[in-house]
């Protein structure tokens with residue numbers, strides 16, 4: 001099999017970041033193809049579903065971020081072999097996709113319309129999902145989301161929470177997570193301190 005080529009936007013978040021993280025921290029030699037918005041516009045029409053991330057293997061371009069994240073997790077041992085523990089990861093990873101789909105609906109809005117839509121998102125879906133993730137973390141023992149160790153579910157939630165905190169989403173307060181789900185801040189800090197993750201973050205920052 002040829003080397004994996006992963007194509008996604010050049011920022012630390014979104015649907016592609018957990019895939020990159022899993023591959024990188026698991027030591028997979030892959031091509032990390034980071035693109036600008038302009039480059040995306042140029043290539044969009046040629047993409048299978050006109051969206052990124054994409055993963056090219058043996059000349060074929062594949063889609064769907066969670067399929068890629070799970071594949072990366074299987075390659076690297078970051079996806080549990082136990083079916084139930086794998087399900088616990090899957091549930092959370094699909095839930096993060098719900099939040100991405102809700103966020104995308106606010107793209108392209110402007111002014112007061114954008115502000116109102118983002119405030120609704122913050123007080124509605126984002127708060128609801130932060131609470132949900134917090135409860136799931138608690139139920140799994142409070143440290144990791146599944147299998148009592150770092151898995152792709154941790155990477156997916158970690159990446160999402162970091163994005164919420166980063167301040168690059170207008171009208172999403174950077175203290176939202178710490179107010180609603182402080183346990184997820186502790187989780188984020190715990191994941192960031194994992195030596196494999198710390199080394200990845202040092203490389204990209």
Ligand SMILES: N[C@@H](CCC(=O)N[C@@H](CS)C(=O)NCC(=O)O)C(=O)O
Nearest residue numbers: 014015050051052053063064065066
């Ligand atoms: N279901 C797809 C969604 C992919 C998707 O919508 N990606 C966004 C970026 S995160 C995109 O390419 N949007 C640009 C567009 O739709 O024009 C997945 O899981 O990968």
